[in-house]
Structure formats: structure tokens, C-alpha cells
Amino acid sequence: MIVLYVGFMNNIVSSFPSPAMGRPRAFDMETVIARTVPVFREYGYAGASIDRLKTATGLTAGSLYKAFTDKRGVFEAAFTHYVKQRRQDLAARLLKASTGRERIAESLRFYLEAASGFEGRQGCLVLASLIEATTLDGALHERLSDTLATNRAALITMLREGLQDGSIRAELPIEASADLLLSLLQGFRAVGKLHDPGDHDALIGMSLKILD
Amino acid sequence: MIVLYVGFMNNIVSSFPSPAMGRPRAFDMETVIARTVPVFREYGYAGASIDRLKTATGLTAGSLYKAFTDKRGVFEAAFTHYVKQRRQDLAARLLKASTGRERIAESLRFYLEAASGFEGRQGCLVLASLIEATTLDGALHERLSDTLATNRAALITMLREGLQDGSIRAELPIEASADLLLSLLQGFRAVGKLHDPGDHDALIGMSLKILD
DNA sequence: TGACTTAGGAAATGATCGTTCTCTATGTTG
DNA sequence: CAACATAGAGAACGATCATTTCCTAAGTCA
Numbered sequence A, B: 001m002i003v004l005y006v007g008f009m010n011n012i013v014s015s016f017p018s019p020a021m022g023r024p025r026a027f028d029m030e031t032v033i034a035r036t037v038p039v040f041r042e043y044g045y046a047g048a049s050i051d052r053l054k055t056a057t058g059l060t061a062g063s064l065y066k067a068f069t070d071k072r073g074v075f076e077a078a079f080t081h082y083v084k085q086r087r088q089d090l091a092a093r094l095l096k097a098s099t100g101r102e103r104i105a106e107s108l109r110f111y112l113e114a115a116s117g118f119e120g121r122q123g124c125l126v127l128a129s130l131i132e133a134t135t136l137d138g139a140l141h142e143r144l145s146d147t148l149a150t151n152r153a154a155l156i157t158m159l160r161e162g163l164q165d166g167s168i169r170a171e172l173p174i175e176a177s178a179d180l181l182l183s184l185l186q187g188f189r190a191v192g193k194l195h196d197p198g199d200h201d202a203l204i205g206m207s208l209k210i211l212d
Numbered sequence C: 001t002g003a004c005t006t007a008g009g010a011a012a013t014g015a016t017c018g019t020t021c022t023c024t025a026t027g028t029t030g
Numbered sequence D: 001c002a003a004c005a006t007a008g009a010g011a012a013c014g015a016t017c018a019t020t021t022c023c024t025a026a027g028t029c030a
Helices: A009-014 A029-047 A050-057 A061-068 A071-094 A100-114 A117-122 A125-131 A138-165 A174-191 A200-211 B009-015 B029-047 B050-057 B061-068 B071-094 B100-114 B117-122 B125-131 B138-165 B174-191 B200-211
Strands: none
Touching: A029 A050, A029 A071, A029 A117, A029 A125, A029 B029, A050 A061, A050 A071, A061 A071, A071 A100, A071 A125, A071 A138, A100 A117, A100 A138, A100 A174, A100 A200, A125 A138, A125 A174, A125 B125, A125 B174, A138 A174, A174 A200, A174 B125, A174 B174, A174 B200, A200 B174, A200 B200, B029 B050, B029 B071, B029 B117, B029 B125, B050 B061, B050 B071, B061 B071, B071 B100, B071 B125, B071 B138, B100 B117, B100 B138, B100 B174, B100 B200, B125 B138, B125 B174, B138 B174, B174 B200
16 A cells, blocks of 8 residues: 555555454465465466365465465465475484485485385475476576575585585586586486385495595 | 188178278378377376377378277387387497497487487487386286387397407496486487486496496 | 454356367268 | 167357456555
């Protein structure tokens, strides 16, 4: 709301109502967003219909639109939630890794596990969005690009740590290694849509040879 | 049409009309199928609407359905065409490679090039189908699984050739190596939806360290 | 308490989805 | 030439799509 001229201060204040006004939500936003995530993971953006989102969340179309403006808004919230959650989980896993090489190994394991079983069949929301990248609008396209860039940056950080702690040889081209690992991780999730990856330890061991 | 009892031979023949009967098609099937491929590559199965397929092929909905029964039929033809074409192209490339290791290297290059530029942005039909795997019916799911299995088998063949010609060390676990390469190749296509891969030679060189 | 503001729920909206139908055109076969 | 069979074109079909609207419910605030 735009106020062109107001005589008294309280009129201006009242034109920006506090967020506590009106009937409060009967559901928890975080919970609802979490429930939309599997829908987008399984069906992608185009395939995730409002009807499916309704049944997944238990909300009516009206409430969904009041809370998220439109389908794009639901997707954006789901995407943010998914990426944040995964990063938290990975960060927790990385605590027990002491060297850069171990952190890379742990990241590989993290993705291999996500590519297995029910989780693997459900798929990766980032990968699913990647496939529909040309369909998404500019802002979402950039969000996706940023997400991938951040993942790449995280790999580069781990590689540099490896250089410092001596677990990775000094001559290794860092950027190219990160690119290769990034592709490999996404590839795990892609193949995991159909089949479980084989022996995780064996695959990790072989992957790490890239760093030799 | 099933004929239970027919007195004369020509009646049986006429009950199975020759394919030359009726008005002939005004378009070339192969050409039309080729034109549907980019639609599925860009939008996936769900996103490829009949309307988009109409404009891509220049056909009307009626002709499309007469030729392919339904949307699923169009997709199946496109998928078959795409896989066949890609395998032919790769096979031609592999002719100039003399050892197993060189054939692996050439395969990596083939995928890196496909992941670059316009081709990369258009995406891989196999990968796109992989993402929608849970949505596809049983038969298509199996076709997809077969395609991946055949690609894996091709990698195993190259690796075995490498064992024979001495370009790959004898102790290398073949199956696990093939799994890793398969994921890496799909990963190239995934990331290629957004960005061009970097220095191909560098990436190939690093990838081949998996085989050391 | 009464004015205000937002949420919930369900029906309604127009667009688009995949598919079918109808009619005409164009070939082959006897 | 007549009978037959399929193709082409486009309108029409019901289903589903994302979104909006309308009304009631449930809070806050003065």
C-alpha cells in the first residue's frame, strides 16, 4: 500500500499492519514446506500439480496460495528448504572427517547414500531442477546456478584444506578436480533414480584416485 | 482382425490389408520423429505437450495420433531414435581409438562435447527420462533400464579390451569402474544443462586416473 | 464489544492437457 | 470406375491445470 499524504503518524503506522494481525495460521509453515519437497523431487516442477501439493500438505488451494502466492512460490520454498537441509546434514557428517581428503571421501559417501534405496528413487531436487532449467524463469535459474556454484566452492575449500594438511598433492589442479567431483556427485544421484550404487567403499576409493 | 473361418484364401489375405493400402503418408516418419526429439529433451515427458509436438513437427494432432497412437508412442519413438543416433555417433568416434583406454577417453570426450554449448543446454534424453523414471509406466521404465545397462556393458567391454591390450592394469575392478564412469558421464550431461564443462582434455586426463 | 485483518474452505474460472471424432482427400485393388 | 482403406485437418471432448473468488471463521487491537 502506498500512502501519498497522511496528516498523522499513526495513520502511516496503521497502513503497515503488524504481522500478528488477522486470523493466525492453523499450520506450521516449516512442516508444510517439508511436505511439498518430496512432491517436487518425484515429479519435478512441471509434474508437481497443485492437487498433488494439496494432498501432500493437507491444505486447500486457497491456503496454499495465501501462504505462497503461487506454485512458483511453493517451489522456491521447497528448493530452499531442501538445499538447506542437505547442507546441514552434510556439514554434520563432515565433523568426523579430519583431513581435506577425508572430507571429500565423506561427501562422496553422503551422495552415494542419498542415491540409494528409497531416497535414491525419490531423487535429488537440485538435479530435477537442473533438467528443467531451460523451463524455469530467470530468478529460479540463477538460484539453481548459485546452488551449484556454492557446492563447487565447498569442494574447492575441501581440496585446499587437503593441500594444507598434506592429504592432497600440491600439483593437483583444484578447479578441474572440483568440476569433476561435482559431475560425479550429480551422476550418482542420476543413476540412483533407477538402481542402487554398488559397494560404496569401493566406489569412494576409486573416485579418490582422481586426487592422486 | 481375427478370422475364425474363411472359405477362400484371398479373404484371409484381404483381412490383413497390405501397408500400401489407403492414402499414403505425406511426411517422412524418420524426419518427424527426429523433430520430436528436441522437444522431449528440453521439456521432458510431462512437459512435452501435444501442442509443442505439433509445432515442432508441423503435423496436426490427428496425424500425430494416427502415426503414433498416443503421446507415449511419440516418446517411445523419440527415445529409440535418440539412443540409436547417439550410439551410431559414438561408434563412429571410437573407430579412431586403438586401445581400450583410448576408447574410454574418446567416450568421455563424446559426452563432454554433448554437454557443451547448445547441445548441452538442450540436454540428454536419457537423463531427462531418468529423472521422470518413477512417473513412467513399467515398459518404458524397463526400456530405460535396458539402455543404461547397455551403456554400462559397452564400458565393461572397453575396459576388458584395455586389459587385453595392456592399456589398463589387470588388477582394476572392472564392474565398479564401469559404474563410476557411467555416473560420471551422466553427471557431465547434468551439469552441462547449466554450464559448459571446462578444459575437456584436462577433465579426461583426470577422469582416466580412475583406471590407474 | 466492534472494527479490522488475515486464514480456511470450497466452488468457479479460463487455459491447457491428451485424445477422439468427423469429414474430406488420396491412394490401392479388383 | 467402384469399393476400400488410410491420411490430413481441425473442431470438439472431458479431464486436469494453475489461479481466483466468495464466504465464513478466528484472531488482534482500540
